[in-house]
Ligand SMILES: *[C@@H]1O[C@H](CO)[C@@H](O)[C@H](O)[C@H]1NC(C)=O
Ligand SMILES: *[C@@H]1O[C@H](CO)[C@@H](O)[C@H](O)[C@H]1NC(C)=O
Ligand SMILES: *[C@@H]1O[C@H](CO)[C@@H](O)[C@H](O)[C@H]1NC(C)=O
């Protein structure tokens with residue numbers, strides 16, 4: 001272990017311990033002051049009196065004195081690791097009665113003085129340049145002690161005596177660089193600890209004779225084992241291991257930072273095989289040299305699990321097939337070989353007891369375990385982070401693994417081509433991790449039939465094909481970091497209870513998701529580009545209706561992405577008015593009143609003929625205004641008639657029976673060309689004469705009128721007059737409706753006049769006649785003087 005690595009490792013352990021202790025001391029709320037890595041040269045003075053946890057690690061503090069911490073009466077945890085303290089009198093903690101955890105590791109301590117009242121649970125004095133073991137008599141009174149970290153360059157059985165009656169959970173012993181070869185081999189024998197971790201001097205050949213088989217120890221960890229010079233293997237270390245056989249309680253052995261030859265490696269494996277050890281774990285291994293072919297004796301083992309993690313070796317000097325054969329035929333249940341640059345693994349030569357294989361982070365290809373029938377008991381296979389490419393090959397691999405329940409092929413380059421045929425997955429496969437591959441939508445057509453947990457996050461899936469079937473058992477589906485545009489319902493996954501679909505392209509999750517997914521316990525759909533619109537409002541509402549812990553990350557991970565004006569707004573706070581979203585409401589509030597109004601207007605129009613009244617009233621007012629504008633006196637002097645009437649012969653009955661009587665009753669003088677006929681003049685001359693002597697020209701319009709050529713002429717003259725003299729002397733009475741199309745196209749004037757709609761319409765209903773006449777009279781209303789009487 002390099003210095004940096006070991007300190008990181010150590011720091012991590014401290015952190016975990018802090019967490020543990022914090023949970024143990026959970027009765028009071030903790031007050032943590034973190035002043036680590038501040039370049040401090042002394043203990044800060046202005047600390048709160050409430051401080052329960054003080055971290056001043058990674059500074060340059062060289063002294064710790066009573067006044068520094070005297071006032072911190074509530075202090076429980078003090079971390080001063082990685083400083084420069086050379087001497088410490090533990091009586092400085094006399095007044096910190098609550099102190100339980102003291103980490104003084106990685107300082108320059110050579111000497112400590114002890115104090116009787118201290119009762120710690122955790123005391124770490126490791127990685128200090130102590131010469132002898134820093135164990136005082138007073139430690140014997142720390143009945144609560146759970147962890148003791150020590151360092152020394154020489155060990156003496158006597159120094160351990162004062163703590164041999166304690167049952168410490170874990171002892172860490174760091175042997176200094178000058179730790180010698182001829183120390184007392186038995187010095188640790190009397191220690192009572194469940195877990196012992198010994199760190200040998202790094203970079204030094206292993207020539208130690210220390211007996212580490214402490215009888216109470218269940219778990220033993222040994223770090224820094226280097227044996228590369230000796231051609232005979234690693235006799236000193238082999239000797240240490242062989243003594244472990246004595247301890248029947250020892251079940252866990254961990255070796256860290258080993259630098260040995262291939263031969264020694266297998267010798268060590270063989271040695272451990274015959275002990276009582278059940279869990280053997282080796283990490284950070286550097287292997288070199290050659291490997292002699294020899295047989296591995298698998299008999300008589302207690303071993304259940306072997307883990308080999310992080311192996312560096314020279315591939316070319318290695319008879320690979322031989323190594324793979326030894327590994328694959330191991331008669332244990334759990335085997336891990338990870339980060340070992342392993343390029344292949346062979347099929348066991350007979351039915352293997354393997355239940356769990358973890359070959360993560362290697363260089364395995366699709367050919368691994370092909371047609372391998374001897375892994376019939378295997379339940380879990382982890383091939384994470386290898387070089388797998390074709391999903392179909394993996395499917396065929398599992399086919400022979402009759403017991404396989406869990407398969408992890410994440411972080412490979414897997415793809416699936418539908419044309420490669422069907423997917424006869426192992427029938428018992430329940431959990432499949434295919435995350436971080438390059439799979440597309442088609443993967444849904446290649447899934448195990450009874451799958452319960454499926455991880456497909458970080459692939460290239462755009463949508464779930466609609467016609468997929470057979471996923472009724474699926475309970476947990478992770479589709480995070482794909483390119484899905486829609487939140488799938490649970491139509492095809494009727495048992496789904498966990499769906500993770502964050503970091504996709506979902507803009508409008510459908511609101512009936514929760515309706516379709518009755519069994520959903522957890523939905524994680526945050527960090528999608530939500531489009532804040534009306535549809536989304538429904539989704540937000542439905543989120544509000546489900547129990548609050550179902551939607552994970554709500555509300556902080558759910559934000560509007562579009563439109564621009566809402567970007568970054570949490571969905572929780574997104575609001576649009578009820579009216580602008582709810583079509584039914586919109587109909588009720590806008591369309592319905594509109595309709596009512598329209599109906600009312602229609603009723604008024606049909607039964608009361610409102611438009612006609614309106615037009616009439618309008619004309620009335622216009623006429624009155626026009627009349628006011630003309631120089632009245634002049635008109636009165638020159639004109640003899642109030643009005644000239646032009647009509648078609650077919651309408652003469654109405655003119656004679658209705659129009660004339662009604663007008664003349666009001667003393668309105670009418671010029672009729674047949675009645676006021678001047679002998680010796682042509683009809684046209686008579687008409688013109690009549691028009692010119694009249695204040696107004698009344699035209700009785702009807703389809704008959706339009707047919708009559710004469711009438712058009714009359715109109716023509718009248719119109720001329722109208723324009724030349726600038727006076728609006730035309731009154732049009734529409735006796736019968738004239739459809740626009742029935743007016744011959746040459747009658748421009750008539751068409752224009754009709755289009756202007758400045759005519760009086762003869763109402764069919766008798767009730768309206770009064771208003772009609774009044775209107776008509778009003779438009780002719782002028783008092784005539786002069787010769788009128790003569791003509792009449
Ligand atoms: C204590 O002093 C340090 C530096 O002297 C300062 O950074 C820190 O904010 C102070 N803390 C309090 C609680 O006053
Ligand atoms: C341990 O504590 C007992 C009483 O609590 C005391 O009598 C004894 O002297 C202490 N031992 C040491 C080594 O301090
Ligand atoms: C031994 O190792 C196994 C597997 O790693 C673990 O579950 C167990 O807790 C360990 N036992 C001790 C005493 O550390």
Ligand SMILES: *[C@@H]1O[C@H](CO)[C@@H](O)[C@H](O)[C@H]1NC(C)=O
Nearest residue numbers: 307309336338358360382408
């Ligand atoms: C596989 O082994 C590695 C190394 O021991 C470990 O970190 C990882 O968690 C294991 N994977 C699984 C899925 O157990």
Ligand SMILES: *[C@@H]1O[C@H](CO)[C@@H](O)[C@H](O)[C@H]1NC(C)=O
Nearest residue numbers: 366367368369370371372396
């Ligand atoms: C695996 O078995 C199949 C038939 O069972 C055979 O076609 C194929 O060649 C075998 N593959 C290998 C690599 O042995």
Ligand SMILES: *[C@@H]1O[C@H](CO)[C@@H](O)[C@H](O)[C@H]1NC(C)=O
Nearest residue numbers: 384410411433435436453455
């Ligand atoms: C799948 O593997 C990835 C690592 O590649 C891991 O983060 C994830 O938790 C695994 N999924 C499941 C469901 O175990």
